[in-house]
Each structure stands twice: as C-alpha cells, then as structure tokens.
Amino acid sequence: MSETVDATAPKKVLIVAGNAATSPVTGWPVGFWFAELSHPYWTFVEAGYDVDIASPAGGDLVPDGMSDPEDESGYSAHDLISLGFKTSEKHAALLKGTKPTSEIDPAEYDAILVAGGGSPMVTMIDDEALHAFVARAYEAGKIVALLCHGTCILLKTRLSNGDLLAKGKTWTGFADSEEMYVEAAVGQTFQPFWIEKEANKLEDTNFIVSGMWKPFAVRDGNLITGQQQNSGAVTAELVVQALGQ
Template identity: 50%
Template sequence: MSLKNLNPVNKNTPKRVAIVLANPAISSTTGWPVGFWWSELTHPYYEFAEKGYEVLLFSPDGGKCSPDAMSDPNDPSGYSSTDLISQGFIHTPQLLALIENTTPVREMNVAEFDAIVVAGGQAPMFTFEGATDLHEKFRAFYEAGKVTVALCHGVALLRYVKLSNGDYLAKNKTVTGFTNAEEDFADTAVWSMNLLPRDQHVMPWRIEDELKKLGANYIQAGLWKGFAIRDGNLITGQQNFSGAETAKLVIQALGE
C-alpha cells in the first residue's frame, strides 16, 4: 500500500509528528530509576527537523520526562559518549526545555498530526501497560491510516494495543523491537558488574517473545544493528541505534 500523501493534515503546511516519551518510573526488577532513551528522541527529531517537520513532545502523564542515565553522552559510563546528535540536543537550551513540560497524551488531537512516534528507553516496559490513553491514541492513528511508529522498548506498546475489532494490532504484522539477544547482552553486562544476581533480569518480560505470542512476524537485523521495518502504515525500529532508520521510513511513508 502506498502511503504517499495519505491523510495529510494540510498539504500546504509542514508535516507534524507527535513523539511520545515514557514518564519516569522505578524499575520493579532492579529498583533503578528509568526513563526514555535520548537517541530515540534526538535522532528522529534531527531527521524530521532536517525536513522542516514540526515536532511536538507528549508523554502518557505529561510533565517532565527523564532520560535513562546511560543514554546521556555525558554519563560517566561513557556508553553513549559518541552520540553527538544527543549531545547537541542537550546543549541547545530551547531543545532541552522540550522534555521539561511534555503534553499529556490525552490532549493529543490525532487529526492535527501526520504521524506518531513512540520512543523507547527502559520505562515503557514498566509503565505502558497502564497507559491506556496512549493505547487509544496509537490505535486511532493506525486506524486512520496515519503513520504509526514504535521504537526499541517503545514497541512494548504493541503488547497492549488492540484494534476496534478486538484483535491485537501486532497480529499478522511484520515488526521488530529490542531482541532477546540484546536483552541477554544487557543482562550479562549487569551480572558481570555485580549489579544484579544472575537469576534476575533487567527487564520483566521480552518484546520478541511476547510479539511472537500475539501472532506477529518478528524479525531483526542482528545484535545492535540499526534496523527498522515498515508494514503498511506501521513502522517499528529495533533498538536505540535505529532512530535514524526509523525516522527515514517515516519520511518515506509521508512522501517527502
């Protein structure tokens, strides 16, 4: 199905994209504070800004959102130290201010946007089950034929979203998301640093396993490979290195 200029908000105005961040939470498995992942906001934001799109930030509850520590290029771990796009975003005051006061998802008017992008991070795995307003908005975007996107652990949302006919949105769809192999890698890393006992996992469940249970055709590109896949107007990205790939599919789907 071609999505070129499908349900444009206004052909004479810039495309508008809603990016949804998870609200801060405490992990029920580790006890650590969790949030969104910087590159899953900043890399899509960069791609959209280059095309002149208008981007607005939302979260299920609204208000201030907080990043996972290791996603910050300035974190002592150095894990994201090469993420220059996030570094630039963080050091641009008017952009950094965007995460201080996100709009509640319930106030989102689907008709005003061309696409929705749900970013990941660790918090979605603990908070999206109860984010029923987000479930409804995501379904509404999809059923309106608008570009409907989830990235990395943001794909956790597909465990919960059902269509108007009662079927899970993910059923019979080709999707990706954070892989079992990547979860294994994360678990092994924290075990090796003695941050968790070896019988305890970082995440309470796994996206790859659960999407397969729902009847999705789950695919992936390999450990830490940037990858995104489009099935009709549903786009999913594999993990935190897939923000640009995901955004480029959105831009392609919107016809510019």
C-alpha cells in the same frame, strides 16, 4: 463549500516518550532513551517537519542514565546529536512540561513515534489510554512508528474491532539476543519481560530482528518499527519516506 487542505503546510509529527519511573526489577530509575528521541527529531526537522514532544502522563522527561551523553559511564559519549539536543537551551526546554497524550488529538498529526527506553516496559505496557491513543492514530490512517522497548505496547494494543494492532503485521523491537547481552553486562535480570519472547507467543503476527545492535527498521503498511537505540534514524527515515516532504 468544502474545506481545502494547504498542501504547502509542513508535515506534523508527535514524538511520545516515557515518563520517569522506577524499575520494579532493578529498583533503578528509568526513563526514555535519548537517542531514540533526538535522532528521529533531527531527521524530522531536517525533512522540514514540525515536531512536538509529549508523554503519557505529561510533565518533565528524564532520560535513562546511560543514554545521557554526559553520563559518567561514557556509554553514550559518542552521541553528538543527543549532546547537542541536551545542551541547546531551546531543545532542552522541549523536555520540560510536556503535554499528556490525553490532551492531544492524534488526528492533528501526520505521524506519531513512540520512543523506547526503560520506562515503556514499566509505564506503557499496561497503559490502556496510551494504547487507545496509538490505535486511534493507526485507524485514522496516520503513520505509527515505535522504537526499541516502545514496541512493547504492540503486545497489547487493540483496534476498535478487538484485534491486536500487530495482527497480520511484520514488526520488530528489542531482540532477545540484546536482552541477553544486557543482562550479562549488568549481571542480573534487567527487564520485567522480553518483547521478542512475548511476541513469539502471539498468533497471526510476524516478529523479526536483525543482528545485535545493528540499525534495523521495518515498515508494514502504516506501521513502522525499529529494533533498538541504534535504529532511531532509520526508523525516522522510513516515516519520511512514507510521508514525503
């Protein structure tokens, strides 16, 4: 007798966030960007989805300082969704003791979303195990979404046939213009590389961007990408459109 699928079961989404690290460029601590986790989370739960949060190495997650709505810089003080997530005991607990992706089967999820922040440029770019995890999800027909600096792994993630996952795809990520803006603001080199610059060196892929800091996301098949931290909700909305209720 064939196994039946419960059509009434809620969709399941896995959010993967970067582990805490230190930038080799600035020497500053880096982590995940809060809005790139909390805004998609909110969109997914509002759609009735079950959402889990994991990380490549597992353990407690730490946000980039300026993405914390209570950071003294005030940079993200407007981000009430992240503030609510942080100050809710139930939700803050989701950032503690996260399961490593090595212990997760992507086939158990309808979609995965890789959040950005400073950490991915340091911890994810050369994480072949994570790349393989994302490739398995993609080849299984799952929706694969990546946000902001989390899209950096598309520069190196390869499918089982050896092709880059991004081959023949239109995608987006943190723009060179935005990197220039950040470097001017902090007065020094900030990232070890720029995603748009590296993407433009690849053959057979189409990297596009919208205006600086404008919400922007693009879907190409079961690949969905968002430009920067203001694109969390629109990226998640494309996932919801792809999966349905």
